[in-house]
Amino acid sequence: MNRYQQELEKRKKANLLRTLPTASDQIDFYSNDYLGFSRSDQLYKKIAEAYTEREPKRTGSTGSRLLSGNSIFAESIEKSIADYHRSDSSLVFSSGYNANVGLLSALGKRGITFISDELIHASMIDGIRLSHAEKLKFKHNDLEDLENKLSKTEGEKIVLVESVYSMDGDIAQLESILEICSRHKAKLIVDEAHAIGVFGQHGEGMCANYGIQNDVLATVVTFGKAMGVHGAAVLGKKWLKEYLVNFARSFIYSTAPSDHQLASIKCAYELNQESTGLRTNLLSTIDYFISKRSELSNLNWLNSNTQIQSLIIPGNDQVIAAANSLHGQGINILPIRSPSVPAGMERLRISLHSFNTRDEIDLLFSVIKKWNQKK
Numbered sequence: 001m002n003r004y005q006q007e008l009e010k011r012k013k014a015n016l017l018r019t020l021p022t023a024s025d026q027i028d029f030y031s032n033d034y035l036g037f038s039r040s041d042q043l044y045k046k047i048a049e050a051y052t053e054r055e056p057k058r059t060g061s062t063g064s065r066l067l068s069g070n071s072i073f074a075e076s077i078e079k080s081i082a083d084y085h086r087s088d089s090s091l092v093f094s095s096g097y098n099a100n101v102g103l104l105s106a107l108g109k110r111g112i113t114f115i116s117d118e119l120i121h122a123s124m125i126d127g128i129r130l131s132h133a134e135k136l137k138f139k140h141n142d143l144e145d146l147e148n149k150l151s152k153t154e155g156e157k158i159v160l161v162e163s164v165y166s167m168d169g170d171i172a173q174l175e176s177i178l179e180i181c182s183r184h185k186a187k188l189i190v191d192e193a194h195a196i197g198v199f200g201q202h203g204e205g206m207c208a209n210y211g212i213q214n215d216v217l218a219t220v221v222t223f224g225k226a227m228g229v230h231g232a233a234v235l236g237k238k239w240l241k242e243y244l245v246n247f248a249r250s251f252i253y254s255t256a257p258s259d260h261q262l263a264s265i266k267c268a269y270e271l272n273q274e275s276t277g278l279r280t281n282l283l284s285t286i287d288y289f290i291s292k293r294s295e296l297s298n299l300n301w302l303n304s305n306t307q308i309q310s311l312i313i314p315g316n317d318q319v320i321a322a323a324n325s326l327h328g329q330g331i332n333i334l335p336i337r338s339p340s341v342p343a344g345m346e347r348l349r350i351s352l353h354s355f356n357t358r359d360e361i362d363l364l365f366s367v368i369k370k371w372n373q374k375k
C-alpha cells in the first residue's frame with residue numbers, strides 16, 4: 001500500500017472517508033438552493049433563450065480573459081453586476097473558490113497581515129496560504145478579540161469575514177466590524193456567498209443592505225447558492241478590478257467563463273430582482289423553524305436567525321446515525337463531521353429554502369424528537 005492509500009485507509013477506519021453521493025429526491029434540507037432557482041423552470045428557459053440568442057455562437061470561451069476569452073458580453077454583465085450591488089466595479093470568476101483564492105493570494109503582499117474570523121471558508125484559507133502575508137485568527141464573531149488582535153498587529157492589516165457563516169449560519173456585525181477596522185486603519189473583505197439572494201431588498205447581500213459596499217476593500221458574491229447557477233464576482237473599486245486582472249492568478253491563468261455560464265449569471269440576476277416574494281417566503285420559513293426549534297430547546301441548537309440552522313450532535317458516529325434516521329423518513333440533511341468542524345461540534349446542518357413547506361418542517365421536527373427520545 002502506498003502512502004496515499006494508507007491515508008485513505010486511516011480515513012476509512014475513522015469513518016471519515018469522503019465519497020460522492022448521488023442526487024436525491026428526498027425532502028431538501030441540505031442544498032444551498034435557498035430560493036429554488038436551481039430547480040426553477042422559468043430560470044432554465046430564460047437561460048436557454050439567452051444562450052441561444054448569443055452571437056457569435058461559441059460553446060467555449062477559448063482562452064483566458066486576457067487572451068481570446070474576453071467579450072463585450074462578459075464586460076456588460078460585469079457592469080450590470082456592479083450596478084446591482086451599487087459597487088464601482090465587478091470582476092467575474094469561474095467559481096467562488098477561484099475568486100477567494102485569486103483575491104487573497106494577490107492582495108497578500110509581504111508586510112500585510114490577514115486577520116480572519118476563525119470560521120472563514122476553506123477557499124479564503126487557501127487564498128491566504130498562497131499569499132506572502134502573515135496570518136492571524138480571531139475568535140468567531142468576537143469583536144473584542146478582533147480589536148485585541150488588531151491593536152497588537154503592526155503594519156497593514158486586512159480583516160476577513162463572511163456576512164452569513166456557512167456552517168454556523170450566524171451573521172457578522174458588519175457595521176461594528178467596519179468601525180473597528182477603520183479605527184485600527186485596517187481594511188475589510190466580506191464573503192457574501194450565503195447572503196446574496198437572501199438578504200437585502202433585492203437580494204444584493206448584507207453589504208449593499210447596510211450601504212457599506214464602498215467602504216469595504218472587497219465583497220465576494222457567489223452564484224452557486226441562492227442564485228442557482230455557478231460562478232462568482234469580486235466587487236470593489238475600479239483600481240481593485242484592474243489590480244486583479246493583473247495579479248490574480250486564478251483569473252489570469254484560467255479559461256474564461258463560457259457564454260452559457262455568463263448567460264446563466266445574467267438571467268439569475270434578473271430573476272433575483274423579481275424574487276422579493278421568494279425572499280419573504282424564506283424569511284417566514286426561517287421564523288417558523290425558529291418557533292419549532294424553541295419547542296425542542298433541550299437540544300443543542302446554534303443560535304442562528306438565517307436559512308442555515310445547526311443542531312449539535314457531538315461525535316461523528318452519532319451525527320451520522322441521526323442523519324441516517326432522517327434519511328429513513330425521506331429527509332435529506334447533511335451530517336457535518338469533524339475535522340470539517342471541531343471535534344465535539346459535529347452537527348446536522350439544516351438548510352432552509354423558500355420552497356420548504358410547513359408540513360416538511362413539522363415532519364423534520366417530529367423525526368428529530370423521536371430520534372432524541374430513542375437515543
Ligand SMILES: Cc1ncc(COP(=O)(O)O)c(C=O)c1O
Binds near residue numbers: 096097123194222223
Ligand atoms: C462562504 C463561502 N465562500 C466561498 C465558497 C466557494 O464558492 P463556490 O462554490 O462558487 O466555489 C463557498 C462554497 O461553499 C462558501 O460557502
